[in-house]
Amino acid sequence: MNVTSVPEEVQRLAEGFSGVLGVWSHSFTSGETLEWNAGEVFPAASAIKLPILYEVYRQAGEGRFRLADTRSVQAADVVPGSGVLKDLTPGVALSIRDLATLMIVVSDNTAANLLIDLVGIDAVNRSMRALGLGASVLEHKFFHAPPGAPPSRSTPADLGSLMMQIAGRALLTPAACEEMLVILRRQHYTDHITRRIAEYDGYLEAGVEPVITVASKSGSIRGTRNDVALVESPNCRYVIAMMSRDCKDRRFYIDNEAAVLLAEVSALVYQHFSTGRGRG
Numbered sequence: 001m002n003v004t005s006v007p008e009e010v011q012r013l014a015e016g017f018s019g020v021l022g023v024w025s026h027s028f029t030s031g032e033t034l035e036w037n038a039g040e041v042f043p044a045a046s047a048i049k050l051p052i053l054y055e056v057y058r059q060a061g062e063g064r065f066r067l068a069d070t071r072s073v074q075a076a077d078v079v080p081g082s083g084v085l086k087d088l089t090p091g092v093a094l095s096i097r098d099l100a101t102l103m104i105v106v107s108d109n110t111a112a113n114l115l116i117d118l119v120g121i122d123a124v125n126r127s128m129r130a131l132g133l134g135a136s137v138l139e140h141k142f143f144h145a146p147p148g149a150p151p152s153r154s155t156p157a158d159l160g161s162l163m164m165q166i167a168g169r170a171l172l173t174p175a176a177c178e179e180m181l182v183i184l185r186r187q188h189y190t191d192h193i194t195r196r197i198a199e200y201d202g203y204l205e206a207g208v209e210p211v212i213t214v215a216s217k218s219g220s221i222r223g224t225r226n227d228v229a230l231v232e233s234p235n236c237r238y239v240i241a242m243m244s245r246d247c248k249d250r251r252f253y254i255d256n257e258a259a260v261l262l263a264e265v266s267a268l269v270y271q272h273f274s275t276g277r278g279r280g
Helices: 005-015 045-061 096-105 109-119 121-130 156-167 174-184 257-274
Strands: 020-027 033-036 070-072 093-095 213-221 224-233 236-245
Touching (some): 005 020, 005 257, 020 156, 045 096, 045 121, 045 224, 070 096, 093 096, 096 109, 096 174, 109 121, 156 174, 156 236, 174 213
Antiparallel strands (some): 070 093, 213 224
């Protein structure tokens, strides 16, 4: 497989897809960037929680609050969808750091909304514009969209660039970037990235080092599957962002058409970068 064949293979997969696909990937090992519809705008779904996470750490770094400060989760705060706070007794108090962890590792919508209340929608969007990622827009809190409101949105290039800068410790402080990566590495929903990568093992016994580590944030709504990840192995280190929309398979299940497509694309990019074809 030569360098130009990766976009060609992505195109072949995209042509068989009922919706629209976008891909952006960058190798820290070789410096190569792969793109397919990378500037196309897609509904962000829960992938918008990556910009929220960044803004939480940015404001904490400015001293606006401490990550150890606590917030109480009241019944009025609870929203449906992913997460566990909706299933806990109202009144539970959690640190801002723990809310950020829940927002990422189990994509908790209630935790995300509490953090949006903390930092502000406008602040998230201003920060994205300041980073040159103006296509990434948080429109509203989760499950608080007014009728007819546009969805929160982004592009594969925006999400990939944000993850790349976090992974490169190029934002905020190196310690803040590392703490964000620690949280992102604990995300439970890695199937879009790892499902077709044979070397990945989702469970390791104590003391066993992983062959592949993934720091990621996925997002799913009907018609859309997204993921942005830092993938690290002994042979490669790269960021990949994949987004989709208008998929005719509207079901939430493991073999959703878009979910399978993203896994195929992820495996294709992993093979390219890990075998030396993308390492110059």
